[in-house]
Amino acid sequence: MASYRNISMDFWTDSKVVDDFTPEDRYIYLYCMTNPHTNLCGCYEVSIKQIANETGYNNDSVERLLKRLDSAHNVIRYSAQTKELLILNWCRYNWSTSEKLNKPLLGEIRKVKNDRFREYLAARYNERSTVTAQYNAAEDGHPEVPRHKHGAHGWVRLTEEEYARLIDDLGEEELTRCIDYIDESAQMHGNKNKWRDWNLVIRKCSRERWGIRAGNGSRSSTSGSAMDDLQQLHQMYASEESL
Incomplete structure (x- = not known):
């Protein structure tokens, strides 16, 4: 040490x-x-x-x-x-x-x-x-922890522990919103940024309010807002890939 x-x-x-x-x-x-x-x-x-x-x-x-x-x-x-x-x-x-x-x-x-x-x-x-x-x-002797698919396209993969913890931290409604938004964003471009830590990007999505219009708090359309946020997502993953 x-x-x-x-x-x-x-x-x-x-x-x-x-x-x-x-x-x-x-x-x-x-x-x-x-x-x-x-x-x-x-x-x-x-x-x-x-x-x-x-x-x-x-x-x-x-x-x-x-x-x-x-x-x-x-x-x-x-x-x-x-x-x-x-x-x-x-x-x-x-x-x-x-x-x-x-x-x-x-x-x-x-x-x-x-x-x-x-x-x-x-x-x-x-x-x-x-x-x-x-x-x-x-x-x-440590089997890989299974990850389950989430979202309509199945891009988001989380362990049971990660999913349960996200519900505790974000709430079920917010977690569902973030999963749907991120899953659709990845589907649109084939996950070209090679995202791996879905737990991290979900927390980032919630914290920075991705996909939500400023002012009224309502959710913007995934197709339009995903395009707007792709550059931000790419920059985040270029500098911060983690748990």
Whole structure:
């Protein structure tokens, strides 16, 4: 385990942090990236009680802040069941292309208990240009988590856990709206942007109100609004592919 972590000075000028993060959000996010439990792959075990002891917050405050980093800011995921914390986009800033990284990185990914987290990390690992042997979940005794099709065209694929969590976070009506809108958008252009993380794009759709006319809050037609948003969708996926 590294004895220190490098944090770019751009953290303090990043528009997302400056505009959207409260002081508490910034503190807990820095903790997530620099605490002594962090590792190479960016997914590690840490309990709510441990976080509370190390940050000075009580358990309720820790749970509230982790939920904000997850649902409001989309920078982490936390599993209460396995007590694992996953930092999204950790790989972008902490994984090099060196072949020497392959073996230790793969070893850590195989130890991740949460199926969804391990699947996310495996996908990022297999995208690395220096990987000679890709991660295979079946070889580790971890069968791939089944994803079910949603939408009229079946482009949107979600695990049961992802779907249930989206209902809890967005509500059934909003989730259905986002799935229909995204599914139709992908169908129109054959998913030319190669979208993979449907959970992420659904949350993005809801948060940024894709497909809804400004002013009256009513839903615009999919065919017209999808064309308007395609450039935005493409730019988002060019810079932010994740869980």
